[in-house]
Every structure is written in C-alpha cells, then in structure tokens.
Amino acid sequence: DGLAADFEATVARGDRIEPRDWMPEKYRATLVRQVAQHAHSEIIGMQPEGNWITRAPSLRRKAILLAKVQDEAGHGLYLYSACETLGVSRQELTEKLVSGKQKYSSIFNYPTLSYADVGTIGWLVDGAAICNQVPLCRTSYGPYGRAMIRVCKEESFHQRQGYELLSTMMRGTDEQRAMVQESVDRFWWPALMMFGPPDADSPNTAQSMAWGIKRDTNDELRQKFVDMTVPQAAALGVTLPDPELRWDEERGHHDFGSPDWDEFMTVVKGGGPCNAQRIAHRRAAHEDGEWVRDAALAFAARSREQVRA
C-alpha cells in the first residue's frame, strides 16, 4: 500500500511527518499519548516549583522561579498545540488529565519540601528531562520535533539556573548546605526513575524507536544521565545517595544501584505522596476557570455576529 510505504520511507530517511501527511492510526495514537503526557507533565510540573514562588528568599530568585514556572506553562501550550495538529483538542486532553485517564511524569508526584528543591528540580529533574528530550528534537513528527527544540533550549537554561542556585547555596551557611544535601537525597532516585522501567520491562520501546518517536532506550538514557551528573555532583560538593555508585574503568561508565521499582509502580498507580493533590489542584483550577472561558467564548461569538451584521 503506497501511503504506508511513503510513511515508512519518510521515517527511515529521518525526514519529518507533517500534519497533513498520511500516518498509521497506531502511530497517531502513540504520538497523541506521548505528546499529551509530555504536555500534562509541563502543566502539572508547575505545581511543585510553584509551591515556592510566594516564599522565594530573594527577589532575584523569585523572578527566576516565576519566569521558569511561566515557561512550563508555555511548554504546555506548544505541546497541546502539537497535539491539536493530530486532531485532539486541549479541552479533551485537559479532561483526560483531571479525570486521571492520561498520565504525567511521576516525578511531579513528589513534594517540594524546601527551597533547595527548586534548585534540585532544575538540576536533576530538568537534567533528566533534557536527556530524554534532546533526542526528540529529531523525532519523526514535525510539530512535536519543532516544539521540542524550543522546549529543550529553555530546559537547559532552567537546568543551569537550578545548578547555579544549588552552587550558591553550597557557598552559604551550614544549614543551606544541609538543605541541598537533604534535597538531593530525596530527588536522586525519583530522577533516575524518570527514564522509565529497565529496558527488559519496557515493551513499547522497539515500536517507538522504529517509528522515530523514541531514539534511545531507557537504560541508555539513564546511563548517560548518571555519567553526566556524577562530576556535577562532585563539583557542587554533594553526595549522591547511592553506595553502589562508582566509575567502571572497563565499561567507561558509572555503575550504579537500582531504583526502588516497587515505589515507581506505586506512584504510577496513584499512590505517590502527591498524586491526588496534583490532580485536585489542576481540577480545581480548571473548574474555577470554566465560567471565565465560557464568557470569553460567548463574547467572541457575539463579536463575530456583530462583525457580520
């Protein structure tokens, strides 16, 4: 069948599929799920850091944090737009998010318990996100790839800001250094889980890679992240909470321990410390805003009528 052959050829060449191109239904469905989950992660991801905007300890940090959370809203916007090119509206996706039918990255189900967490999220969580996302800039679906280019650029700016906050705090008081270490202790393992289950337990990876929606396996990305992060931790002066972590001369990589995959599954299934809170917050904002969105629609409809009349 010619359409399918064209599609396969385009993907194989590393060229991009565009919204008007034919695509297999499963490719579309997989993409919608992946892009929506990514968009939802940006939107839910506003909460853990947003939790500290009103308590930022300096005006400079307050401005940086507010701008960062604002960027996350912007990423959510681009990604929802990318999804709309696949025929699914933001409204539909939001309803799937607040009803728990679509997921978001589990990392955001952990609480932020000190201002150091703002730095740690920038450094480790955005760092892990970048490892996941940089390959997606070359992903086969055009609108997604282009959105990812912009997202990745901003994320790496956020990562540097997070690292810079931690590094400033490490040059501060003993209490501040302890805050940073405590924060890293809490976020290290959840950050490693961001790459998803071990390859052996990740059945969809092969198809996604064939379609060019995914470019590296979970374990490859995880290794890359660990290798990248260990020297940064040393430069900061923090200890990563893994007694098995060490340089393996032969492999040319770091060996490291295994995250608690039971905890991962618990969080995925809704039993994380903040799952219910995050969804409830999003749902409340969505419901509280309904009358405003309705007013905007009614006003726009009336304005259009007046223009016609």
Added chain:
Amino acid sequence: DGLAADFEATVARGDRIEPRDWMPEKYRATLVRQVAQHAHSEIIGMQPEGNWITRAPSLRRKAILLAKVQDEAGHGLYLYSACETLGVSRQELTEKLVSGKQKYSSIFNYPTLSYADVGTIGWLVDGAAICNQVPLCRTSYGPYGRAMIRVCKEESFHQRQGYELLSTMMRGTDEQRAMVQESVDRFWWPALMMFGPPDADSPNTAQSMAWGIKRDTNDELRQKFVDMTVPQAAALGVTLPDPELRWDEERGHHDFGSPDWDEFMTVVKGGGPCNAQRIAHRRAAHEDGEWVRDAALAFAARSREQVRA
C-alpha cells in the same frame, strides 16, 4: 390600663420583667434591637482576635486566646437565647446581621495588626464593654440581666488576661514595648467611642433609662472608664495618646479630649477599615454552613419520625 400599670410598677420597683409578662411593644422592640446588637457584637468580635489564634507566640497564649474567642461564641449563644425569649429566632437575627440590617459594636471594624492588639482588646475594649455592661446586670428584662451576669464575669476575666499579656510584654524587649504602645495608640480613641455619642446627641437614652434597659448615660460611662484606665496605663508604663488628658482636682475626675466623632459616624455608616470584611467573613461562614445545618434538621426530623413509628 392594668397591664401597662403593672409593667411600669415592676420596672419602677427594680424588679424584673419575665418573658411571659406583658410588655409594651416599643420596650420589646428596643430590647430586641439592643440584645441582638450585643449578640452580634460578640459574634463579630470573634474575628479581630481570632485573626491571631494561628499566630499566637506561645502555647499558653494560644490556649488563652482560643478559650477567649470560644467564650465570645458562648456569649453570643446566651444573648441569642435571650432574644429568642422575646420571640425572634437566631436564624432571623443572623440574617439581619449578614445583610447589614442590624449593627454590632463599631470597635470590631478596626483591624488587629499585631499580637499586642490581643492584649489591648482585652484591656481597653473588654474594659469599656464591662463599664457598659455591669449596669445591665440589673436591667429590667430578666433573661437579659441574667445573661449579662455571666457575660460580665467572663469579660472581667478576659480583661485581666489582656492586661496581663500587655504587662508581660512591657517586661520583654524594646520591640515588644513599642508594639504595646503602638497598639494602645490605635485602640484608645475607638475604645472611648464604644460608649456612643455624647449625651447631647443620644436621643434614645432617656426612654431606655426610664425602662431600666440602660442605667447610665454615655458620658457618665465614658468618664468612669477614663478614670479607671488612667492609673492602669501608668502602671503598665504606656502613654495614652491624648494631650488633653489630666486630673481635674476640682471635678475629682480626669479631663480628656474628644474622640473624632466624624470617624465614628463614618464607621457606623459602613466605612470603617473592616466593616465589609467582617460581614463578608460572617456571611461566608453562614452560607458555607447551610448544608450542614440542613442536614442536622433533616436528620432530626427523620429521627423523630422513627421514634413515632
């Protein structure tokens, strides 16, 4: 007319009118207004001090403050009950309060801006209230008089606690002493206004005194309060913010300046710093609680039916 004569004779003897006794309609109406206004003052009065319960700086003070605000709710309860003996329900009165149709003491339209205000309200506001209320223990209407006996006993306990807080703070740091002085500066004039306008501008006083609903004129009570408070202020070590304040040897009383009666009228008419806030708070609590009160009524009705069946 015999009933009216009996009523007049009872009041003249200083005996009490009881709920089943005949009484002139105007006496009943005046009483309802006065007792309701007093009840509302207790209920609204929970807010300015309640504002500091969650920020009380010691556990002992937190317990004292919480118990005090609870006592105010209790006073509200007795006084609404006294009103009910005159044929007006708590529900009706509450609706008049939240719709702004009945007033409460204007003093509660001032904000509480520091923990010292908790002490100042106890010392000055409860002190002024006691001056107003002690004579009402002998008031002609039985249920009101008896409620006032209990209220006054608790109020004077609160007044001592307020004074004790201020006196402890005055033995603390310089900042604490400044907080006390600043608080007294803000509350002194509003406390003097609690006795109402000057006698010359208080047209209802004569009738209320004839009926034994009121026992002293506004200016008499104000003078009594000033005379009582000046030595207490000296003992505390605070300055009352009135340059005209001095002992008048001849009168055997203190001379003092005149409060800003324009401000008084502004606040009475709704333009005080917190009028709108206090009413909105009360209305929100009343509306938020409606479904609970409805549930209790429905449950009670069903339980009665089951008993009958």
Added chain:
Amino acid sequence: AATLAAYCLMLGDDALVYSHRLSQWTSRAPDLEDDIALANIALDLLGQARLLLARAAAADPSVVPSLPAGSPVPPEDALAFFRDDAAFRNVRLVESENGDFAVSTTRLLVVATWRLALLERLTQSTDAVLRAIAVKGVKEVTYHRDYAGRWFVTLAQGTAESRRRLEAALPLVWPLVDELFRTHPLEAAAAAQGVGVDPATVDDEVRAVLAHVLATAGLDAPDATAAPSIGPVAGGTGRDGRHGEVLSRLLAEMQVVARAHPMGRW
C-alpha cells in the same frame, strides 16, 4: 530517656498540629455550637500537646532547639515554634487541610478513634507522667470521637447534599489512614520499653470501630484502587519528618510571631 522523649514528641506533634488545624474553624463553623465544640477539641489537644512536649523536654533536654543566651522562651515553646517542618514528627493526616465540614468530620472520626486506642494503652505506660497524660486524654478524646461519630452519621443520613459531600470526603481522608498504623523504629523501641505503644497493635481495633460507624452511616470505606494509600517520601513518612507541602506553610504562619521575637516574653 531519648526514646521516651522522641515518642512524646510524636504524640505531642500530632496533638499540636491537629489542634492548629481545628482552631482554624474558629468563627467559621456551621453553627455556634460547633464553633464552641471544635474550639473545645482544639483546646483539649493543645493541652495534651503542651504536656507531651514538656515531658519530651524533661526526658531529654537535647531535643529542645537552642535559642540565644538569656531567652525566656520555655521548652514547650522552643519545641513548638523553633523547629522546622522536617523536625516535626506528626503523622501526615493531622496536617492536611481542613476542607469542608464533611472532610473535617471524617478526619476527626479517624484521628480520635486512633488516638483514643493509643491513649487507652498508654494508661498502662511505665512512665508515670505519660500515664497521667493518657488518663486525662482518654476522657477528652472519647468525647472527640463521639462528637465526630454523631456528625458523621448525621451527615450520612441528613440530606442528599450532605451525603454527597461525605462520600466525597472519604477518599480524601482514607489514603492517609494506613500511615497511622505504620510502626516507626522509635515507636517499636518505646513499646519494647513499656513506655509507648506500637501503633500496629491498634490497627484491627481502630478499623473495627471505623467499620462500625461506616455501617451505621450506611457507607463503605473507599476502595484502594480509587483512593490508594499515600506512600512514603524517600522511604519516610510524617514520623520520620517527611511531610506534605502543607506543613511548612502551616508552620510559617504558626511560628511567625514567636520567631520574630526569640528574646520575647508573652
């Protein structure tokens, strides 16, 4: 003595934080009678908190945060106002936000039933002070549980709206119930020494009481798929100082005046 102190902090922090939440109902309750009742419960718990924090400080003065030399702040206040959230040992259920009256009633039913079971056993503690606190507390908390139980049944069988709200409240409260029975090593140690109670030992009893109230109300406990238990953070829960995001906000308010005046007298 360190075990006793740590154990008293746990029970004391439960009482302190929960008292604070209940006190937020003041001037906001559905009716004056409930405003008074909730303030009473908050006062009882505040009283228990003060005795327990004082006992902790007496048993092991090293638990008390240090303040500037000459500060007149007593140990109970140093513990309440000068510790950060990570040093608080309360279970997460007591720090959660009040929600509406249905949520608050459901939570009070659960907390009071659990605390009553603990206090009943603590009347046999080998520590005489803790024993005395427990004897007094049992009377108080029995009233708390009965108050909550009456309202729970009333809301369940009141109106369609009250039942709807109560049904919505259950999945907000239940996910934090399992944590109440999770044994912290210090609780195990306190139980082994005879001063404290292992909360796992009251699990069956507490759940049986709750099941009875739910049955009377004609309601089911939420199922674990729809409302899964809220898991630990980095392996720890409230007893380890791992709290929800709400606690640091609660403490920011509670501690603000005290911290601004470390040399203050109140």
Added chain:
Amino acid sequence: AATLAAYCLMLGDDALVYSHRLSQWTSRAPDLEDDIALANIALDLLGQARLLLARAAAADPSVVPSLPAGSPVPPEDALAFFRDDAAFRNVRLVESENGDFAVSTTRLLVVATWRLALLERLTQSTDAVLRAIAVKGVKEVTYHRDYAGRWFVTLAQGTAESRRRLEAALPLVWPLVDELFRTHPLEAAAAAQGVGVDPATVDDEVRAVLAHVLATAGLDAPDATAAPSIGPVAGGTGRDGRHGEVLSRLLAEMQVVARAHPMGRW
C-alpha cells in the same frame, strides 16, 4: 534624598506586594494563556519593585533594615524580606486578596490605570533613575491596563454568570480606590521637589479612564452608600504603614525562608 527614598519605597512596595498577589494566580488561572499573562504582569512589577527598592536604598541607606554583620543579603532583599508590615508603604488595594478572576481583573484595571498615570508623569522626574524606571514602566503597565480592560469588557458582556460576578466584584474593589488619590505628606514633598507625583493630581484622569471602561462594559461604578470607601486606621492608610489584616499574613509567607537564613546566600 530621604524624601526620594521614602517615595521610591511607596511605589516599590506597591509593585512588590501586588506582584506577590498576582504570582498567586500561577497554576490557577482560567486558561494557560492567562496563567502566562498574569505571570508576565507579576514579573514586570517585580522588576519595577527591584529597581525602586534599590533606588531607595541608594538614595538613603538608612531605610535598609540592619542585618547581622557579614550578612550577604543585598539591600533590595533586606527591604523586601526584613521589614514588618507597618514599615511597608503600599496602598491597601494591592495587598487585598485575589478573590475570583472578576475581582482580580477589576483590581488590575484600577491599579494599572492609576500606576500608568503616575509613571507617565514620573518620566519627567528630576531624578534620572526614577525617570528611567518610569519610561520602562509606562510600556509595561500600558500592557497591564489593556489586558485588564479587555477582560473587563469581555466579562461584562460574556455570559450572565460572568456579568453577575463582575457586578459582585466592583463593590469589593471600589472602596479602596479613594485611598489611591490621598496625598501623603511625603508624596507632597516629593512632588514639590519635582522627583515625585502628588497622586491627587491624577485623580480626574484616572477616574475618567475608568468611567470610559465602565461605560464600554455597560456598568456603573458602585455607589458610595452601598460600598463606602474604606477609611483610615488611627488617621493613617497604607502609605503610613496602616494596613489591613491581610498584609502581615502575606508577609509571613513571603518572608519565611529569607528570615530563617539571615546569613544565607541564594
């Protein structure tokens, strides 16, 4: 220089406190576009606040609260995080709670219209720094006003519900409008020196703009009997450090981390 510093604190505190309130909309706005727009406005005002507080500190270092020796906290942060509410000089309108989107929109319309009028005049200030801040601010606040104006008209003419909410919002915002035009002696002095603006001089212009927007929306300003102006406290208003009960709560949250670490680097 003392007058300039005090005047900069007033405008800086307006921006700082209002930025804080606007930032509370983050992750809670009706739609993503508004989440972004409100954060933008909050960021603009935060930027203005930083410049104004820094100008105040430079003009008169004695306004900066003193911190422990060796503290690395810069003057803008010492001013923002280490003053108590009574030292804040913002008008009370900017500290009031957000309410719903109708209240927030109405308040933004009023505040932006007023601030724009002040900043336009400040582009002629004799102080070069203030002049530069004003030139930048005029562009920003013009956008704020237009954003609020568009939403105000949209809500007024959207649905019955949005109009009802907007009508309910007006009497919550209007009672704090008169205070915006009340001249504080320091504002009079700053105006006399040519560095500042007497807010009374923008009264007519601002009210005319608001009247125009109200007319476009088909609404009347609330009448003064139903929604009387909120009066002073002991003769003072926000500019005198006499605030509502909300400001000390806002600051308790805003300042909590900074105050816990007076020697901290961030």
